[in-house]
Amino acid sequence: MFKLLAGGLALALALAATVLAQASDPILPPLWTLTVGFASPESAYFDAESNRVFVSSINGQILEKDGNGYISQLTGTGTVVSEKWVTGLNAPKGLRSVRGMLWVADIDEVVGIDIDSGRISSRVKIEGAKFLNDLATAPDGTVYVSDSTALKIFEVKNGTASVFVEGGDVVEQPNGLLVEGNRLILGTVGPAPSGAGGGPGGAPAGGHLFSFDRKTKQRTQLTMQPVGGIDGIESDGKNGLLVTDVVGARLLHVGKSGDVKVLANTYEQLASSGANTFRNLLLFHNNLTAELFRKQWLDACPPKDQIEGLTLPDARGIKQAVSVPVICTGGFQTASVIRKAILDGDCDAVSMARPLVANNDLVKQFAAGKDRADKPCTYCNKCLVHVVEHPIGCYEESRYPSTDAMYQEIMSVFVPSAFS
Numbered sequence: 001m002f003k004l005l006a007g008g009l010a011l012a013l014a015l016a017a018t019v020l021a022q023a024s025d026p027i028l029p030p031l032w033t034l035t036v037g038f039a040s041p042e043s044a045y046f047d048a049e050s051n052r053v054f055v056s057s058i059n060g061q062i063l064e065k066d067g068n069g070y071i072s073q074l075t076g077t078g079t080v081v082s083e084k085w086v087t088g089l090n091a092p093k094g095l096r097s098v099r100g101m102l103w104v105a106d107i108d109e110v111v112g113i114d115i116d117s118g119r120i121s122s123r124v125k126i127e128g129a130k131f132l133n134d135l136a137t138a139p140d141g142t143v144y145v146s147d148s149t150a151l152k153i154f155e156v157k158n159g160t161a162s163v164f165v166e167g168g169d170v171v172e173q174p175n176g177l178l179v180e181g182n183r184l185i186l187g188t189v190g191p192a193p194s195g196a197g198g199g200p201g202g203a204p205a206g207g208h209l210f211s212f213d214r215k216t217k218q219r220t221q222l223t224m225q226p227v228g229g230i231d232g233i234e235s236d237g238k239n240g241l242l243v244t245d246v247v248g249a250r251l252l253h254v255g256k257s258g259d260v261k262v263l264a265n266t267y268e269q270l271a272s273s274g275a276n277t278f279r280n281l282l283l284f285h286n287n288l289t290a291e292l293f294r295k296q297w298l299d300a301c302p303p304k305d306q307i308e309g310l311t312l313p314d315a316r317g318i319k320q321a322v323s324v325p326v327i328c329t330g331g332f333q334t335a336s337v338i339r340k341a342i343l344d345g346d347c348d349a350v351s352m353a354r355p356l357v358a359n360n361d362l363v364k365q366f367a368a369g370k371d372r373a374d375k376p377c378t379y380c381n382k383c384l385v386h387v388v389e390h391p392i393g394c395y396e397e398s399r400y401p402s403t404d405a406m407y408q409e410i411m412s413v414f415v416p417s418a419f420s
C-alpha cells in the first residue's frame with residue numbers, strides 16, 4: 001500500500017466489512033477515528049483472532065532504511081494498547097496475519113512478528129525486491145507480497161522467497177493483495193509505468209482488479225473499467241470487495257460484476273492538523289452537516305457569471321490610493337475582460353490561480369488569439385479542497401469526458417516519475 005493512504009481511510013477499511021453488513025445507506029461514516037500516535041501511517045489491519053488492529057507507521061521516507069518504522073497495536077474499538085508495539089522496522093507497509101504471526105512488508109524484506117509476544121521472529125530478505133508494498137497470507141502459511149517498483153509479486157514459503165508472477169503486462173503497477181480460497185486477488189494503481197523497472201507515481205491512476213489461480217497462476221481480469229489507484233483490498237464476505245483508492249482517497253465497493261460504488265470519501269488531514277479538527281471532520285463526514293456546510297458555502301458564493309473581475313472595483317480604489325503597481329485577483333480567464341481591466345486603468349496586471357489549474361495552457365491560448373478556453377474553470381473550488389491531500393489539479397468531473405480522463409490529467413503531474 002502507498003504512503004499516501006490516509007490513516008483514517010485505512011482504519012475505515014479494516015472496519016468496513018462489519019459495518020457494511022448493517023448499513024442500508026451506502027455512505028459509511030467512520031465508527032471511530034484516531035489522529036495521534038502514528039507517523040506516516042501506511043496500513044491498518046484487523047486481526048480477528050486477537051481482536052486487535054495493527055497499524056504500520058513509516059515514520060520517514062517510504063524507501064529509507066532508517067530503522068525507525070513501527071507497528072502500533074489497538075483494540076477493535078480504537079483504544080491504543082501500545083503505540084510502539086514493535087519497533088526497529090524501516091518503512092513498514094502492508095500487514096496481514098496467519099497462524100499467530102503478523103507479517104509486514106518492509107522495503108525489501110518481509111518481517112514476521114509473533115502476535116502473542118510482540119517479538120520479531122523472522123526476517124526474509126527478498127532478492128530483487130525494490131518497493132515491497134502490500135501483503136497477503138494464505139491459511140497454509142504462504143505469504144504473497146507485491147513490489148510496486150520491480151513490478152513483481154513474490155511468494156514466501158517456509159522462509160524462502162520466489163517470484164510468483166512478474167512483468168508490467170501481467171501485474172501492471174501492483175499494490176493491494178488478498179487471498180480468497182485458491183485465488184490471489186491483485187489490485188493495481190494503474191498501468192505499469194513506461195521504462196524498465198518503473199516506479200511509484202510513474203503511472204496515471206486507473207488500476208484494475210485481477211485474480212490469479214494460486215496453483216496454475218492463470219490470470220483473470222475482474223474489472224474492465226479503471227477503478228482508481230487501488231491500495232488495500234478486503235472481502236465484504238458476499239463475493240464483493242472493499243477497496244481503498246489511494247489517489248482519490250475513497251473507500252469503494254466492487255461488486256461481483258465489477259461495478260464500483262463509492263462508500264466513503266475521506267479528508268484525513270482535516271482530522272489530524274490545524275484548529276477545530278474534530279469539528280471540521282464532522283462537517284465533511286456527516287451526511288447532515290456536510291449538506292449544511294455545502295448550503296452555507298453555496299449561499300455565500302456570488303453567481304458564477306459575476307465572479308470574473310469581481311474585485312475590480314476594489315482594485316480601482318486601491319490603485320487611486322497607492323503609487324505602486326496593483327495586481328488584481330479573482331476569476332480572470334477571458335482575454336477581453338483582462339485587457340479591458342488593464343486598459344481602463346483598474347489594475348496593472350491580473351493573477352490567475354484556478355483558471356490555470358483548469359487550463360494550464362491558457363496564456364498560450366490567449367497568445368494564439370483565443371478569448372476564452374472551450375472548457376473554462378467553473379469556480380467549483382474542488383481543486384482547493386483536494387489540494388489539502390491530493391495532487392494539485394482540476395477535480396471538476398464535468399470538464400472531462402470521463403472520470404478516468406480526469407485522473408489521467410491530474411496524475412500527469414507525476415510523469416516523468418520522480419522515482420524513475
Ligand SMILES: Cc1cc2nc3c(=O)[nH]c(=O)nc-3n(C[C@H](O)[C@H](O)[C@H](O)COP(=O)(O)O)c2cc1C
Nearest residue numbers: 329330331332351352353354355357383384387392
Ligand atoms: C489549489 C489552490 C491553492 C491555493 N493556495 C493558496 C494559499 O496557500 N494561500 C493563499 O493565500 N491563497 C491560495 N489560493 C488562492 C489563490 O491564490 C487565489 O487568491 C484564489 O484562487 C482566487 O484567484 P483565482 O480566481 O484566479 O483562482 C489557492 C488557490 C488554489 C486554486
Ligand code: SF4
Nearest residue numbers: 377378380381383394
Ligand atoms: S476544480 Fe473547479 S475551481 Fe478548480 S480548476 Fe477545476 S473547475 Fe476550476
